[in-house]
Amino acid sequence: MADNLLEIKGLRTYFYTEDGIVRALEGIDIHIEQGETLGLVGESGCGKTVTALSVLRLVPDPPGKIIDGEILFEGVNLLALSESDMRQIRGNDISMIFQDPQSALNPVYTVDNQLREVIELHQGLGKKEARQKAIEMLDLVGIPDPDARVDDFPHQFSGGMKQRVMIAMALSCNPKMLVADEPTTNLDVTVQAQVLDMINNLKRELGTTVLLITHNLGVIAEMSDHVGVMYAGRLVEYGEVDIVFHAPLHPYTIALHEAIPKVTEKKQKLGVIKGVVPNLIYPPSGCRFHPRCDFATEVCEKEQPNGEWIGDHYVECWHKREGTKL
Amino acid sequence: MGMREYILKRVILIIPMLMGISFIVFMLMYLMPGDAVDLMLALQPDTDPAYVAHIKSIYGLDKPWYIQYFYWLKQFATFNLGSSFLSGRDVSEEIGARVVNTLSYQLLAVVFSIGVAIPAGIVSAVRQYSKTDNLVMTAALLGVSFPIFFLGLMNIFIFALILGWLPSGGAHSTVFLGKDIPHDFSYYFDYLKHLALPTLTLGLASTAYNARLVRSSMLNVLREDYIMTARAKGLKERIVIYKHALRNAMLPVITVTGMQIALTLGGAPITETVFSWPGLGKYFVYAIQHRDYFVIVGITVVLGTLILVANVLIDISYKWLDPRVEF
Ligand SMILES: Nc1ncnc2c1ncn2[C@@H]1O[C@H](COP(=O)(O)OP(=O)(O)OP(=O)(O)O)[C@@H](O)[C@H]1O
Ligand SMILES: [Mg+2]
Numbered sequence: 001m002a003d004n005l006l007e008i009k010g011l012r013t014y015f016y017t018e019d020g021i022v023r024a025l026e027g028i029d030i031h032i033e034q035g036e037t038l039g040l041v042g043e044s045g046c047g048k049t050v051t052a053l054s055v056l057r058l059v060p061d062p063p064g065k066i067i068d069g070e071i072l073f074e075g076v077n078l079l080a081l082s083e084s085d086m087r088q089i090r091g092n093d094i095s096m097i098f099q100d101p102q103s104a105l106n107p108v109y110t111v112d113n114q115l116r117e118v119i120e121l122h123q124g125l126g127k128k129e130a131r132q133k134a135i136e137m138l139d140l141v142g143i144p145d146p147d148a149r150v151d152d153f154p155h156q157f158s159g160g161m162k163q164r165v166m167i168a169m170a171l172s173c174n175p176k177m178l179v180a181d182e183p184t185t186n187l188d189v190t191v192q193a194q195v196l197d198m199i200n201n202l203k204r205e206l207g208t209t210v211l212l213i214t215h216n217l218g219v220i221a222e223m224s225d226h227v228g229v230m231y232a233g234r235l236v237e238y239g240e241v242d243i244v245f246h247a248p249l250h251p252y253t254i255a256l257h258e259a260i261p262k263v264t265e266k267k268q269k270l271g272v273i274k275g276v277v278p279n280l281i282y283p284p285s286g287c288r289f290h291p292r293c294d295f296a297t298e299v300c301e302k303e304q305p306n307g308e309w310i311g312d313h314y315v316e317c318w319h320k321r322e323g324t325k326l
Numbered sequence: 327m328g329m330r331e332y333i334l335k336r337v338i339l340i341i342p343m344l345m346g347i348s349f350i351v352f353m354l355m356y357l358m359p360g361d362a363v364d365l366m367l368a369l370q371p372d373t374d375p376a377y378v379a380h381i382k383s384i385y386g387l388d389k390p391w392y393i394q395y396f397y398w399l400k401q402f403a404t405f406n407l408g409s410s411f412l413s414g415r416d417v418s419e420e421i422g423a424r425v426v427n428t429l430s431y432q433l434l435a436v437v438f439s440i441g442v443a444i445p446a447g448i449v450s451a452v453r454q455y456s457k458t459d460n461l462v463m464t465a466a467l468l469g470v471s472f473p474i475f476f477l478g479l480m481n482i483f484i485f486a487l488i489l490g491w492l493p494s495g496g497a498h499s500t501v502f503l504g505k506d507i508p509h510d511f512s513y514y515f516d517y518l519k520h521l522a523l524p525t526l527t528l529g530l531a532s533t534a535y536n537a538r539l540v541r542s543s544m545l546n547v548l549r550e551d552y553i554m555t556a557r558a559k560g561l562k563e564r565i566v567i568y569k570h571a572l573r574n575a576m577l578p579v580i581t582v583t584g585m586q587i588a589l590t591l592g593g594a595p596i597t598e599t600v601f602s603w604p605g606l607g608k609y610f611v612y613a614i615q616h617r618d619y620f621v622i623v624g625i626t627v628v629l630g631t632l633i634l635v636a637n638v639l640i641d642i643s644y645k646w647l648d649p650r651v652e653f
Contacts, residue, residue: 058557090560103551108573108648118559153649169559 003034004072005177005209006055011069013047013054016062020281024050026233026288027069029307032177032226037203037210039224039241041217041256045277046230048213052179055211056096057086074176092122095170099182101162105154111138112150115169122173137168141198160191164198171202177209185215196223217256221245229253232278232288239313248324249315251293287318295319329645332653336638343634344627348402349395351626355619356391362411362617363387385411398623407627408620410613417624421606425628427497428594428605431524435590438529439536440583444572446533447540451575452567454545462537469534474593478527478600485523492522495602524601528593532586539582543575550574577648584640588633 008030015022024047032038040048053059054066057078071078073094078086098104106114115134119125125133131150138146141164154162163183170178180199184192200223203210212223220227220241227244229237229252237250248254255273275292278284284291290300299318307316360368363381367373382388386397401408407417446466450459472480486494493499497520502513547553548571556570557563590597594607602608606625613621645651 056558058554087560087562090558092560096558098551098555100551104555106552106556106570106574107650109570117561121560155650166555169555 004031005034005074006032006211007070007072008051008055009070009072011051011054011071012067013050013059013064014067015064017281022063022280023283024064024233024280025054026283028230028233028235030228030235030238032209032211035207035209036225037212037223039220039227040211040213040230041215041220041227042230043256043273043277044215045232045280047233047280048230049181051230052096052181052211052213055179056090056094058090058096088122091118091170091175092173093175094177094179095173095175096179096181097163097166097170097183100186101159101166102186104166105162107154110151110153111157111165115150115165115172118169119172133172134168137172138165140171140202141165141168142194143168160187160195163187163191163195167195167199167202171206171208174206175208177211178203179211179213181213182215183212184219199223217245229256232283233280234288234316235314236289236316237314243313246325249310249313249320249322250317251295251319251321252289254321254324255292287316295321329642329653333638333642336634336641340631340634344630345399347630348398348623348627351623352391352395352398352619355617355622356394358614358617360617361387362619365617394619398620402627407624410621411618412616412621417620420609420621421624421628424604424606424609427603428591428598428607429632431521431528431597431603431605432587432590432594434521434525435528435532436583436587438525439532440579442529442533443536443540444576444579446537448544448567448572450537450541451544451548459541463541466534466537469530470538472531474527474531475596475600477530478523478597481523481527481530482600485526493520494523495600496520497604520603524597524603527600528590528597532590535586536579536582539579540575543578544571547571547575573647577644580640580644580647584637587636587640591629591633594629 008028011025011028012023013025015024028047028051030038030040030051040051042048050059050064053064055071055073055078057066059066066079069079073089078089081089105111112131112134115137116127116130119130119133120127123130123133135146135150138150143149143161143164149157154165157165167183178199183199184195187195196219199210199212202208210223212220214220224241226239227241228235229244229250231252237244237248237253244253245257248257252273259273273292278288278291284301286302287293287296287300287305290296293300297319303318305316305318307314308320361382363378363385367378379388386394389397398408405418407421409416410420413420446462450462453459469477482494485492497517498513499516499520502516507513553566553571556566561570594605595611596607597603598605598607599611606629610622610625612618613625641653645653
């Protein structure tokens, strides 16, 4: 296996709510190779965001708790770090951009203020140099007239421009890894393509490793090297994008593919698979997908399938669909 | 619209508003039975009616109320508030002698309330459902449950009667009353001691309310995405709370404080009566009891102006805190 920048092993993240324990992540194993883009897909509520937040140890506590597992970043277990050591990593080694640029920037501070903050914190630059760096970053993400725009407030930017500002902020300390949680879901279709292109270019230019979370299989196909398919708090399939997309093994991955029209223009909600995502307080027994699976048998209901590696291709299913061609 | 035009517009708007409230006050005053002359002569029922009529005509009290209002307005246009029927002194002079007493404890109460409520609310929000949170919120619930005169009497009972730390009423001890009192340190210290209970009483009531407000506002803000962004940058929790969350959480607090100023100034008659505090509120009650019309209108106009000015200041500070606000 190539050099892994990040390795997640047996990660369990639960939310202790009034209604019961939400088992949001039930033992996830995943790794990201140095310099690659890993796509993470799955229906709403399957645990993509919780995975991202767990990596940064930003799961809201209460009610959330990482109760088990290891998150190795460059071989160091992040879960064992002190809070202050973890702060050195956030925004510096690993940064994150969020789904909704409208609300991800603080409305009462200028872009200059918010960019400088992270630059001054991690690069130890003075106010002047940090401002210069902020302007450079805005220029890099394609914001016209950055010298003037740097003093604007977030509400003076359009949605796409705000997301660019977020990306500038996330990349300003040249992080080793960027976690992008549905970075384009809330943007116009035309802007989506521009922002994705930009992330792709910057990633190549700066050599950043990217964890890209999305609903959109098309985006994954375009951007990622590997893809992980999540279902109800488990990673059910993982592999190279070409292989997982053209010869998938898990019935859920196949269903996801069949749920999108072949010529897609609009953002597509993946709701066409029969049934709904299970309640994670009382997840289904055995394989969590079995109530919705066309191929489920008795064993699926009783026992959690063991994960199986076929070369670089991972699948977790009692009845993997070998020979499927899409 | 720029800040300057906005302030100018608000200041100009004060004029019609003052005309409106003074008109309503006039109408209400004259709906009350009897005028100042009737009350003064109430114990001498056999006074010559012709003499009574003569006196009334001197003060214009024989005219219909709207005519009297018109005369008053003409005077008011030259910043003249008329004179008191009772003391004969200018209303502006009478008000000037008391307005500082009212502003002093009112402003201190706001400072006290905000100063206590913000830290209490923050701690409560950051440690939601902790022991501290429960304690603060229980205290706040008690605070908002009591009417102000009850809080006042409780404070007098505890601090003046039982503990004997503070005077129970008035603005000065008797040694500082009368002429030729040196305004030295002991004089002001004595004043501050008298100021403590009215301030505390008024402050406690709004502290309780504000602490709950700061807490809920803070809890809302802490759920915002930009707080997650701030944490994801690697900022210390202290900076996340005091820089990124607090400023946003203050916005509703500022708005409510603006509304509270009108309420607490309007409550001055009660507070000042409880503490025999020689301010505008107590004087207002006295003026109503004696139908001292120009004093009543004068105080209304002055308090109204203060409230309007306070609201302009609130709006300006809101704009300063939140760049999205356009005037
Ligand atoms: N703060 C929280 N309190 C309780 N439950 C939570 C909390 N955050 C997430 N969850 C639960 O964890 C599970 C996974 O949520 P997550 O946000 O990771 O989904 P997702 O895959 O990112 O979905 P989406 O595509 O809608 O963003 C869900 O069942 C959700 O209800
Ligand atoms: Mg999500």
